[in-house]
Amino acid sequence: MQVTPLITAQALAARLSEPQMRVVDLRHDLTQPGAGRAAWATGHIPGAIHLDLDEALSGPKTGRNGRHPLPDPLEVARVQGQAGIGDADHVVVYDDAGGAFAARLWWMLRWLGHDAVSVLDGGWQAWTAAGLAVSGEAPAAVAKLFTPRVPRPWTVDADVVASGLADGSLLLVDARAPERYRGEVEPIDPVAGHIPGAHNRFMRLNLDESGRFKPAAALRAEFETLLGGRPAGELVCQCGSGVTACHNLLALEVAGLPGARLYPGSWSEWCSDPARPVATGAE
Numbered sequence: 001m002q003v004t005p006l007i008t009a010q011a012l013a014a015r016l017s018e019p020q021m022r023v024v025d026l027r028h029d030l031t032q033p034g035a036g037r038a039a040w041a042t043g044h045i046p047g048a049i050h051l052d053l054d055e056a057l058s059g060p061k062t063g064r065n066g067r068h069p070l071p072d073p074l075e076v077a078r079v080q081g082q083a084g085i086g087d088a089d090h091v092v093v094y095d096d097a098g099g100a101f102a103a104r105l106w107w108m109l110r111w112l113g114h115d116a117v118s119v120l121d122g123g124w125q126a127w128t129a130a131g132l133a134v135s136g137e138a139p140a141a142v143a144k145l146f147t148p149r150v151p152r153p154w155t156v157d158a159d160v161v162a163s164g165l166a167d168g169s170l171l172l173v174d175a176r177a178p179e180r181y182r183g184e185v186e187p188i189d190p191v192a193g194h195i196p197g198a199h200n201r202f203m204r205l206n207l208d209e210s211g212r213f214k215p216a217a218a219l220r221a222e223f224e225t226l227l228g229g230r231p232a233g234e235l236v237c238q239c240g241s242g243v244t245a246c247h248n249l250l251a252l253e254v255a256g257l258p259g260a261r262l263y264p265g266s267w268s269e270w271c272s273d274p275a276r277p278v279a280t281g282a283e
Contacts, residue, residue, distance in 0.1 A: 003090060005106070005253045006213055007118040009126045012092055013133075016046060022089045023048040026057075026101045027124065030188065036095075045094065045127055046135040049083050053243065056083075057104055066269035067188070067241035068104075070155070073112055077148035080109075086144030087114070094120035094127070098207050103246035107262065113149035119250060122212040154261050156236055158270060161263055164236070165197040171230055172198040175239040175248050176267070183280035188240060191271035196279040198238070201226060203247035219255035233259035238266040 015021050025048045027036035033054065040050035051057065056079050059071035071079075085091055091109060093102040102119045109117045120126065128134065156164070164170030174194055179185050181200040186192035194200070205222070208214050214222075227235065232252060237245040242264035252260050270276050 003116045003118060005118060005250055006121040007092055008121055009130045009132060012045075012120060012127075013130075015090075018090075020086075020089045021047075022085050022091050024083075024085075024091060024093045024102075024105060025050045025124075026053065026093055026095045026105055028053045028095065028097075028101045036101075039096070041136070041138075043134045043136055045124075046133050046137075047139050048094075048135075049139060049141070051079075051083060051105065053101055053104065057108060064269065064272045066265035066272070068243050068264075068268075070108070070111075070242070070264045073151055074148050076108065076112060077146045081146035082141070082143050084139075084142050084144055085146055087147050089116065089144070091117040092120055093117065094123045096124040098204065098211050098247075099123060099213070099250065100203060100244045100247055103250040104243045107154075107246040107249055111151050111154050113152065114146075122210065125211055156261050156263050158263070158265060158273075158276070161195065161236060161238075161270075162276075165195070169234065171227065171235045172263070173226065173235060173237050173248060174198045174200050174267070175203040175237060175244045176200070177202055177204075180240070182282060183278075189268050189271055191278060193271070193278040193280040194267065195238070195270050196277050198279075199226065199283055201248060203239070203244045203251075206247060206251035213251065213254055216254050216256060219251050220257060223252060223255055223257055227257075231259065232257040233261075235260040236263050237261070238263040240266055241268045242266045 025040045025044045027039045029035035058068040093105045095101040181194045183193035237248045239245040
């Protein structure tokens with residue numbers, strides 16, 4: 001069966017008993033560590049495991065590489081395998097934040113060559129609104145083989161961002177809320193503002209009023225306006241720490257505009273070096 005970037009609650013429910021269907025609960029709260037796991041323990045999609053953003057989807061922090069640096073591919077393979085995710089599995093990821101955290105694992109698995117991964121459109125809210133089954137039982141963990149692969153060239157570092165902005169070879173898009181982008185508030189990082197030259201597209205703009213992704217044609221039209229005639233391959237997505245930027249990458253995939261890259265360190269890495277410039281206000 002063809003794997004699409006998004007899957008509906010009804011489609012997932014119909015396939016939930018398939019042996020190679022693996023569901024991952026990625027609920028998380030940036031301000032309350034452990035809240036996501038507690039929510040999973042209270043109730044989750046039957047058979048879903050929980051992975052923690054900080055523990056399972058991030059590497060060691062140095063103070064200069066951002067709040068959620070990408071983990072080593074070998075470590076990703078080990079964690080996924082121990083969690084019961086194997087090479088042949090179709091992974092479905094969900095959260096309760098419109099896909100803001102689920103998109104990180106969607107992107108990461110594909111970055112390492114595992115293309116059979118989808119995000120539950122509408123997340124936990126869509127599942128419960130449909131009246132589908134909820135479980136409080138932890139599934140038995142059966143380790144599988146997740147083969148480590150060479151990462152695809154889908155990332156850029158701070159130097160590439162700086163040089164690409166200077167020579168106009170890339171379009172940098174910041175997924176944070178507009179008030180954080182403008183530097184009016186900064187609840188997490190020590191410096192407020194944005195990378196000079198970055199454009200703002202709040203990840204919530206990818207969703208409709210129900211919390212589901214907008215139709216592909218609508219997303220395509222919006223991103224083509226943002227691109228202004230550039231190919232999607234010149235677009236680099238960032239946010240605060242390389243997590244919600246993946247939401248824009250997911251929306252681009254839904255829109256049929258693949259090829260954009262991720263700046264994993266994002267604002268939290270950029271602003272950790274006082275030598276790097278900072279901008280505030282609108283574009």
